Structures are given as structure tokens and as C-alpha cells.
Amino acid sequence: MPIPAPVLNPPFNIIRLSHVEFGVINLAASRKFYTEILGLQITDEDEDTIYLRAMEERGHHCLVLKKKPEAGIDYLSYKVFSEDELDKAEAYFTGLGHKVEWVTRPFQGRTLRTHDCFGAPMEFYFKMDRLAPIHQQYALYRGVKPLRIDHFNCFAPNVDTAVEFYGKLGFRVTEYTEDEETGALWAAWTHRKGGVHDIAFTNGHGPRLHHTAFWVPTPLNIIDLLDLMATTGYVGNIERGPGRHGISNAFFLYILDPDGHRIEIYCSDYQTVDPDLEAIKWDLKDPQRQTLWGAPAPRSWFEHGSTFTGVGTRDADLKASPIIAP
């Protein structure tokens, strides 16, 4: 099945991915990881919750850590273009028959909560507390020196379904992997903000969050992080990389936080604002789609993901051929 044509006038206007809330078991351990190693800045914290932002962000948070008895993903959140768009979103999801509710989120304005085609919780808002710029306070930079949250990547039990659902929300496909034999999508990268992706989907048991990515400008930031992790007790948290993906051209590193939530550190993407940008198609049998160069991914990278709190999962409709790498 070919990828659907981009929806250029979606029912409401999502600007970009915004933030994610991680349920974490040991808040102190997560705090240390995200501030000293990853280098995010705390913008607010209490006994149960820590809010963080990356260095060029002016919104109050791109990551919320919530102390929980079990690790999980509470929701993925998106920023819309204006308050009006929230009402359009409410109407749209109501029309789909999805449950919608207005929830209270500290430091944010009106926030709409619903779920995607697999039941994964999505939240939308327009207003968030705006903070003074810190991108030129170079003395604050730590760890990998993260500049901004870049994207989410999810296991989807059916990628064609995901691309159709998110496509109708205006997410445009930039690159994708197709199973040449069946024509089914194996994976797809989709964006709103003009980069390679705001959210990507890979065939697998889901819905689960595969990773959350942060953008850095150069591979040297990633190498600095590797040196730091390898010599501060975090060598076991390095899962895969560094390497370069064929898809997206990303120079990547995948690491695991203390609860196993996977973080990608990412650079070398490209600009995708043209509405007539042609999606790049990769063959599932081309090993360079996954790894332009670099060591093969470990088994855990294909299998492990974070579940969404309270959301059931199911196996993928499409099974991996035994002769191809996932």
C-alpha cells in the first residue's frame, strides 16, 4: 500500500511535538541522569515531579519526571498553533469517537487529553509558561549539551494504520521502509515542524514508546557523552551507537535511563518544510537503511520499549521475515 498523500490542511494545526511525561521509580536517580549526564536544566521540582528543558527551549518543559511505583509513559504532548486549535481538536477526536477530556497540567494552559489509534495517550495544549532564553548562558551547559527535544519513536502494531491516523492529523512522511513483497509499511518517519520527524513508527508489539530524541549540533557532543557515561558508572546504560542511520541520515546514540526509558541523541537531520517534499523509500532488505555504518543493533534495541501507563498492547500484524534483520 503506498503511503498516503500528505494532508496539507489538517483539521487542527499541530506545531510540533512538545514533551513527554515519564513515570520513574527512583526520582533521585533520574534527576541525576537527566541533569548531570544528559544536561537538561531543571525548571521546577518538588517531591514527586521534576520539570526539565533543553538549552534552546523557552517553553517550561520538554520532559516531566513523575515518581511512580512502576515505570511507564504517561503521555506524549504536542503544541498547537493557538487556543482555537484545541477546540477544533476536541471536535475532531470526539467525531472519531475517541474519549477526550480537559486536564490540568501545571505550567500549561488548557490541555486536551485523548488517545491515538492504538490507545496511546496524546495531549495537546497551546500555552505553556515561557522562560527567559538560556542558550547563550554557556556556563550552564552540561553533559551532552542538549539543545531541544526532537522526536518520539513508537512501536506500532500496524504502521499503515499509524501513518493513516497521524497523516490525517497533518503529519507528513519523510522517509519510510516498505516490505517489497507485501507492500506493507515496516516503518515511517513523520513530521510537523520541518525536520525529519516529530514522531516515527516501527512495526512491533505496541503501542510502546521506543525512544525520545534530543537534538545536538555535532557528533562531538555525542562522543563527549559517551566518554562521560563510560567513566561515571553509566557504561551499562549505553545501548547502541554511535552510528549513522541510512534513514534520516541521523548520527545517533541510544542510551537507557535508570528506568529503561530509551533516549536517542541525534544530529545531522535535514529541513523538510517543503509541502512537496518527496518521501524517501527504503527497502526492508537494505541493511544500510538501519545502519549506514556502525555495529549492528543489539537484540534489546529491537525488542525493548516503554509501555504507556494503563494502555494494553498487542503483537504486530506484520511478522518479521526470519531472514531479514528487524
Place this chain on the structure above:
Amino acid sequence: MPIPAPVLNPPFNIIRLSHVEFGVINLAASRKFYTEILGLQITDEDEDTIYLRAMEERGHHCLVLKKKPEAGIDYLSYKVFSEDELDKAEAYFTGLGHKVEWVTRPFQGRTLRTHDCFGAPMEFYFKMDRLAPIHQQYALYRGVKPLRIDHFNCFAPNVDTAVEFYGKLGFRVTEYTEDEETGALWAAWTHRKGGVHDIAFTNGHGPRLHHTAFWVPTPLNIIDLLDLMATTGYVGNIERGPGRHGISNAFFLYILDPDGHRIEIYCSDYQTVDPDLEAIKWDLKDPQRQTLWGAPAPRSWFEHGSTFTGVGTRDADLKASPIIAP
């Protein structure tokens, strides 16, 4: 005068700056400069014209070199969201009383030509020949390894006028310099595509093009270019840099092509897609707005620009205070 509120629903939808046509006297000299030194890729050429693109671009050209008896800027061109937007643009400019005409540009679809508030020629199109990706053909990378055209910067005889005119087209101000005493704008950076700028304006004799910028990912690309230019006969073409601007946070280098058209090589910008992004204000008396660090700009950088072919210029309304650096 405060900067105007952003126009979030402009009369037609400009996606981004697209390309510029330079009148050049010696086409062979320019060809060598833009391919061997800057590292752009030729996509078409004949006796009089060379078309070039940067490494991640899929559109046919971001720079057109046209053999002319005199050096000059023929037009600045912008890509719009769809064919329909061109008709809206025609209506809009006609309504303003600006001359509009449909022109033929090779490798492009319908192209509307008009001019801005100072008479500088602007062109708009939606369709351009799309080329296969080359961003992963690493053997093709040369010179500074430019990834994409990033922005234009113009001398404007009145920056308040420029910001008002371009603001109505939907260009949103990201940073600006204000003369604290008069409240007049000295300079402003405005964008459509989600970076710090598609076009910026600085107070000065104009309209003239101050520079065209190309984006590279790291300062090391710029240092490689400096080493190359300094040892291949182009040391005299290095005008200013490297350094970092306070405004935009750009790590920059300014070089001059064989006709004196100024090129900026640029990295370290940030993402500006939020419609509620607050513009950053700089005081004209703050020297770090211009140069966060680096040697002072030479006089030529403040004075020299390229005129638009056939377009008259006038002095700036606002005079530089004798005690402040321009």
C-alpha cells in the same frame, strides 16, 4: 516603536526563502568559487547561466549565476505553499499597487515577480524541478560542505518600514536591535521556515543585499573553509570572522565572491516554530549584540552591499550615532 505583533494568518503562505540570482561578470571565476571553494553542486549550466544547489536540497537551485556586464542582484525568490497561493499573492500585491508580472524561470513553474517596499525585486513560485537526494553521497561533498541556503540579509533605508511590510507577509521577528533613545528599529531578523531568519534587515543605504547565507552543521566546516581559502588564493576574499554574533547566536564567517557578493557561512541557530516565540531585544549600545566574541567587523562589512539590478537606492532615515559602532 515596538515591533508589530506577528501576523499568524498572512494573505498568502510563503514557506521559505528559496534562491537568489547573482549577476556576475566572469562566469568561470564564479563557477570555480562556488563549486571548489563553497562546495555547491551544479545542476545545470550553459554559456550564460549556472544553477547550483546545496547538499541537502532537492529543489533544482538555490543560487543562479547569470553572466552580466555588471554585478548585481536580479531578484530574491521565495517558495509558497501551493499554486493557489501564487494567485493570492498576485491579488495582494496588486491591491498594494505594486507592479506584478508572471515571468518564465527555467526549471520552475508559474513565477510571480513583484517588489518589496523599497523596490527590491521579489519572486514567488511553488513548483520547481525536484532532484534526487544527494545528501548521503558523501564523495560529492566539497569546500565548506554547505547543506542548504539559510537566509538573506538586506540593508534597509528604514527598518521599521521593512518589518511592517514583511511582517504583513507573515515574516515573524525573532530578534531585533532597537535604538533606546528613539525607539526606532536598527535591525531585525524575521522568519517563515522556523529558523532565526529567512530575511533580516539592517539600517543602511538601500535597498541592497548585504549577504546570502548558507547553513553548515559545525564550526569545523567553517574552519576547513578558512584553511582552504587561505591557501588557494582566496585569502583576500575572507572579510570577517570567524566569530559569534550575540543576535541569532550564529557562529559566522563572511566571505566575498569574485564580484563582491557577500556570502555568510552560518551555524548554531535555533528552532523558532512556536507562534508565541518572544522576539529577543538587543540594545544598540550593547557591543555583544554584534559580536558576542571575535574581532571587530571591518569597515567594509558595514558599508559594502550588492545593489539590485536596476533598482535605485537611498540613504537610511536613521543616522548612526557617532559614538556607537554601526
Place this chain on the structure above:
Amino acid sequence: MPIPAPVLNPPFNIIRLSHVEFGVINLAASRKFYTEILGLQITDEDEDTIYLRAMEERGHHCLVLKKKPEAGIDYLSYKVFSEDELDKAEAYFTGLGHKVEWVTRPFQGRTLRTHDCFGAPMEFYFKMDRLAPIHQQYALYRGVKPLRIDHFNCFAPNVDTAVEFYGKLGFRVTEYTEDEETGALWAAWTHRKGGVHDIAFTNGHGPRLHHTAFWVPTPLNIIDLLDLMATTGYVGNIERGPGRHGISNAFFLYILDPDGHRIEIYCSDYQTVDPDLEAIKWDLKDPQRQTLWGAPAPRSWFEHGSTFTGVGTRDADLKASPIIAP
């Protein structure tokens, strides 16, 4: 057995490793690999032989490629401090009962050929044709932009024997791996020129050359090489890396030339000129000695090496414990 005390007044004065001659089956294929991919500069060539140097070297060659029916290593060559030292070397090796002969090598002065404790051919010379500097001819830089040959690494059937033999020649140990149970050396890094190594030895079937290393200043040079190799048909020649060794702190990449001769690209070493520099000891059971971070080495990296032309090999005296990685 502890490592021997450094010999500070050796019988003759070796300055540094100098060059290696590779027997290669397809000279054209090797020429392409070493010039277009690795970026070495040809200083002379004929039908059978190609001489190459790296970008900061003034000596005529650091690598000689010789067309041969079988791939192999013809000799490792070292530069001594003066002509007199060659005569001292002749006397020393004669005293050891090693065969010595004066051989003719193009572009070199008097050259003494003998062999080490395992029969591996060593050559010594003082004079080599000196060439004009090219390190500031930045237009010549290609591929990984190699600055200089850095070291050899050999499989030794007995590392204690190697360290004793080379130690008497003045090679000083900078880092080493010891089998804590037996006290035997598993591997050792030894230098003459003030870096971490001119030659290193690892326990294994030998003598064989494990790799020849070239020095580059930054990890970005290595990433550029990976991108280039991955997209020009050489992805299969990437064997291991990038990663960082605990030992030597090297940021490394291992690649294989068309004949399977292994090349390391190397940065991040340190200065070792102090005669009282303490060697750093690593435990064979510490996985970070091998890989501070990075994917585990593939089996080939532990097993494959280049034999010395006409020189027999034998198994290592020390067997790898089945529970530890090699």
C-alpha cells in the same frame, strides 16, 4: 612477571617507527583505497610499487605498496638518530646472532635489515629523501585527512618475550594488560617517539601484523571517513568502531584494505616523553581496557592479521581463558 624497567640508554637510538611495505595483489585497487579513501599522497609510483606519505610528513614514504602474488607484510621500518646508529645496530643484532644485511631501498640511504625475536623483519635507516611540506596545502586533503603514521600493532606468540626484546632496544611500555592469575603479559604498548606507542603487542598466533595506525586530530575526521566508506562501496571494509579504547584512550576505527591489511585511524593519545612515566596497568578481566565504550569487537578483529612474507608463525604460549573476552 612485572614489566621490565625502561632501558634509557639503548644500544642504538631508534627515533620512531617509519614505514611499512605491504604486499598487495591488485595494485590499482589498493591505490584507490589509500588515496581516495584514506587520503594519503602518492610520492612516487611505477607499475609495481606505490610510495605514499601522510599530510604532515616530510619523509618520502610511510607506506609502500608492492604488487605481489600474495598479500603480506614485507617489513616494518624504523628511523634511527644518525648514520652511526646503523652501525651500532648492525653490531647489536650480530651480537644477538640475528641475521643482518644491508639492503637497497629506493629513496632511502643505507638500510639495515634484520628480524625481531619472532622472526618478523625489521629494517633501520637514517636517511630518506625529504620532501617539501604539504601540511598547509589544504586543497590536497582527502578522505580521513591523515596527518602521520602512528604505530604498528602485532600479534605476538609471547608478549613477555616481545616486551623484553623491544625493551632492550629502548621501547618503553606505556600501558599493558596483565593476566592477574598468572602474572603473564597479555598485551603491551611501547614507544620511542613520545606517544603512547610506536609498536604494541597482543597475545596471539604470530608474529603477524594486527594493524598499522594513522593519526588524525579529531573524531570528526573518522566520522567523515565512515560516511565516505559507507557510500562508496567500502561499507564491508569497516571492521570495528568507532569507539574508545580504555588502553591508550584512543578514539579508534579499524578498517580493512582490499587485501585485508588492517588500518587503524586513531586520535586522542597523549604525550609520553617523561622517562619516569609510569606504565598504566590494566586487568585482563576489565572489559573497559579494550572498549571504554563502543560495540564489542567482532571475532575477526581478534583472529585476523597479516603474515610477514616468508616468516612462519606459531600459536601463542598463553591461552585465553574461556570466560574472558580476548
Place this chain on the structure above:
Amino acid sequence: MPIPAPVLNPPFNIIRLSHVEFGVINLAASRKFYTEILGLQITDEDEDTIYLRAMEERGHHCLVLKKKPEAGIDYLSYKVFSEDELDKAEAYFTGLGHKVEWVTRPFQGRTLRTHDCFGAPMEFYFKMDRLAPIHQQYALYRGVKPLRIDHFNCFAPNVDTAVEFYGKLGFRVTEYTEDEETGALWAAWTHRKGGVHDIAFTNGHGPRLHHTAFWVPTPLNIIDLLDLMATTGYVGNIERGPGRHGISNAFFLYILDPDGHRIEIYCSDYQTVDPDLEAIKWDLKDPQRQTLWGAPAPRSWFEHGSTFTGVGTRDADLKASPIIAP
């Protein structure tokens, strides 16, 4: 006058420059500068003195800060090959008629103090407390992440005299600037340890210390430092750079400490261990000898230096031609 032939068997064996003692007026201000900005590690301190080392050094100190009523340079110190060499040094300087004395320096063994041909104090030692390696403790890296002290650069009232004096001590010239008209040396770079220089001399009122240099691996370390200094109140301490010297190929930055002692941050040198390395000659009229690329040096860079405590200075014998840049 041609540069003298290298002295390959000097009267005693100096291994490398080792450290310098700076007299500083405000110890707290200097402490902050050298630890938070430059990133050196404190190895010992009391009310009057701070000892520091760079990240790859194992010797106890490369810089000593001593609280003094007036800023100045107390001595430049060199490490010799063994204790015996100190006695040879004593005999040599005594033979020259230079005053010699054995002085006590904390954390060092026997230390010989004397002076050079201009009266500048030199100290020699072999033993210094050795510290555990910290180069792989990446969490400790700060500021410019300095790896090691690299060289001294002095104003000499007669560079021919300096080269002759230091040449007899075994310092070998790697590059030099000659006044083509008179044949006099304008500047010379001389080394012991196998890099471009341990000490360099430039024609000028002296003896004075022009700068002390620290080595970093990449230009990005220097750019990080510039960003940090420009945003932490040290923008006024940036004197010159970044740029590249023709001589030595150094990518450089010059900064001033709180007392005006000049520090160079330096990368991109090359290896010089060959005893037959030809010195590179530059013409005083070639502007690229000074600045391969980059802004012209400010006047202060040519005129300002640190005096040696208690040592008189005199004008240079050679006057700068009015038409050439210094």
C-alpha cells in the same frame, strides 16, 4: 645569518618545558580563571600558592600561582632526563659564568636555578611528585579542557642570540622568520620534546614572557572557551583569535589572565622528532606567516608581555621596519 645547525648531543639532556610560576596579585581571581575558565586541576593550594596540572599530565604541576604584590614571572622550568643531567647542567652554566644555585621547590626533587642569555630565570629538575592519571575521568573536564602545557614564547632583544644560546642547550629550530634585507632572525620556534616548540622567541623589548601555551585537541575546544568567556564576564580577556598562524600551523586563541599574563590555547601542531627535520623559513614580509587567516593582531599583542621578577629589560637590537606589520 643562517640558523645554526642543530646540536644533537647537547651538554645535558632537557626533556621538555615543564612549568612556570606566575606572580599574581589576587589569588582568588586567578584561581577562578584557571580552574573554571581554563579548566586546570588544582593539585595543591594554601593561602599563598596554588599548584595546577592539565588533564593528561602526571607531574604535580605545570603552573604555579604565587600571591605577590606585583605580577611577574618568577621562572620558567624544564624537566631533564635524569638526576645526573642536573649536575651536568650545573657544570655547564658554571662554565658559562652564569650564576647557579640549588633551590627548594615543593613537590620537586633537586632543582637547579640559573638564567638564560638575557637574564631570564631558568630552573631544571628531574623529579617531581607523580600523580595518578585523570585523563579518563571525563567528569572532571572543565573550560577549554586543556590536555597539557605546550610551550613558552618570549620577547627577546636579539633573536639570533637566543637561538644560539638555546641551540647549544639542544633546542632545535622548527620554523623561523628572517628579515630578508639584513639576514637577521626576527623570530624562531625551538623544541626539545618533538613538537613545534618548547620555547619560541620574537624580536622585542625583553626578556619578557609573551605567552604560555596549553594544548587542546580540536578547534571546538577553543570555540567552547570563547563562548564561555564571552558570557561569564571575561569577554575583555579575549585578546586575539581565533585564527591560524602560518608559522607552526597553530589554530590559536590568545587570552589574558586577571594579571595580564597571556595564555595561548593551541592545536594543530605537528611532530618534529626527526633530527634531520628541515626548519621552515618565513619571510618577514609575508603576512601569512603571522596570520594564515584571521583578523589582524591588535597592537597589545605585539607590545604587551610579562616581565621576569627582578630582571631588567632592554630594547630590541633589530627595529621593525615601518612598512611591515610587526
